[in-house]
Amino acid sequence: MLGDLELGYLGVEVPDVAAFGGFLADVVGLVPGDDPATWRNDSKTRRIVVTKGPRADASFLGFEAAGPDEWAATVARLEHVGYRVVHATTEEADLRRVDRLASVESPWGVPVEVALGLAEAEQPFASPLVAGGFVTEGEGFGHVVFATTEFEASHRFVTEGLGLRQTDWVETEIAAGIELEIRFYHCNPRHHSLGLARAPFDLPQRLHHLMVEVADRNDVGYAFDRAWNAGCVVASGLGHHPNDEMFSFYVASPAGFQVEVGHGARLVTEGWNQNRRYDRISTWGHQPIQPPHEAPKVS
Numbered sequence: 348m349l350g351d352l353e354l355g356y357l358g359v360e361v362p363d364v365a366a367f368g369g370f371l372a373d374v375v376g377l378v379p380g381d382d383p384a385t386w387r388n389d390s391k392t393r394r395i396v397v398t399k400g401p402r403a404d405a406s407f408l409g410f411e412a413a414g415p416d417e418w419a420a421t422v423a424r425l426e427h428v429g430y431r432v433v434h435a436t437t438e439e440a441d442l443r444r445v446d447r448l449a450s451v452e453s454p455w456g457v458p459v460e461v462a463l464g465l466a467e468a469e470q471p472f473a474s475p476l477v478a479g480g481f482v483t484e485g486e487g488f489g490h491v492v493f494a495t496t497e498f499e500a501s502h503r504f505v506t507e508g509l510g511l512r513q514t515d516w517v518e519t520e521i522a523a524g525i526e527l528e529i530r531f532y533h534c535n536p537r538h539h540s541l542g543l544a545r546a547p548f549d550l551p552q553r554l555h556h557l558m559v560e561v562a563d564r565n566d567v568g569y570a571f572d573r574a575w576n577a578g579c580v581v582a583s584g585l586g587h588h589p590n591d592e593m594f595s596f597y598v599a600s601p602a603g604f605q606v607e608v609g610h611g612a613r614l615v616t617e618g619w620n621q622n623r624r625y626d627r628i629s630t631w632g633h634q635p636i637q638p639p640h641e642a643p644k645v646s
């Protein structure tokens with residue numbers, strides 16, 4: 348069923364927690380969660396959990412089940428197809444601000460958690476920078492895209508284990524002899540909650556980007572201006588994707604992996620039958636914006 352799961356939260360390990368937090372607040376427009384190293388983009392108490400460490404990468408990924416039945420069915424399916432699911436203690440679930448928690452190692456090396464009951468924040472959500480707010484209702488907090496050499500094993504894990512369905516895929520030659528293949532997966536109306544890119548060799552970072560969707564198209568532009576004025580590397584300028592039809596840009600975070608800020612993605616529907624190949628990543632735009640770029644650095 349569409350809506351059994353949604354992307355609940357993402358853990359990231361970064362060398363400079365303060366710089367990364369400043370970027371999430373001042374460029375992306377997220378607001379602090381229930382402790383200073385957590386971040387919100389809606390009514391939930393936390394969506395991104397930041398820890399300090401040498402790796403600049405995702406450290407865990409949480410899918411939130413719609414209810415106890417969906418949680419149990421997801422865990423049972425993972426176990427049935429042979430993945431080793433570790434059931435968390437009450438204390439471990441409390442640490443994640445959820446009622447129930449199970450964890451499984453994904454083939455791309457990031458622990459995936461199946462959670463139930465991610466807590467609501469005490470304060471209503473309001474971002475001083477993103478007046479229109481973020482699109483999360485029934486769709487989760489955004490999407491994440493990982494690169495992996497374990498592409499087919501990851502596909503099986505996502506589809507047969509977690510129970511996500513493939514929405515569509517991109518297969519294209521990005522340079523002479525260099526093929527890029529990305530598969531996109533949904534579990535609710537969001538076009539993709541998870542994307543997997545086939546990596547030709549192990550990359551230093553598994554997390555390529557995380558995406559947050561803003562409700563007002565102008566908030567993409569305002570975020571772009573903030574990235575520009577902060578002197579951030581704009582990895583891909585404003586552009587449009589043909590498959591999810593999202594208008595977006597990509598900015599490099601201080602940890603290297605990127606954040607996509609987008610608007611206007613189309614939704615998948617029950618009985619989705621448009622799982623097909625796209626031969627380009629972008630309809631237009633999304634070019635890297637190269638230096639010189641002389642915007643002042645934010646201190």
Ligand SMILES: [Fe+2]
Nearest residue numbers: 490492558607
């Ligand atoms: Fe994306």
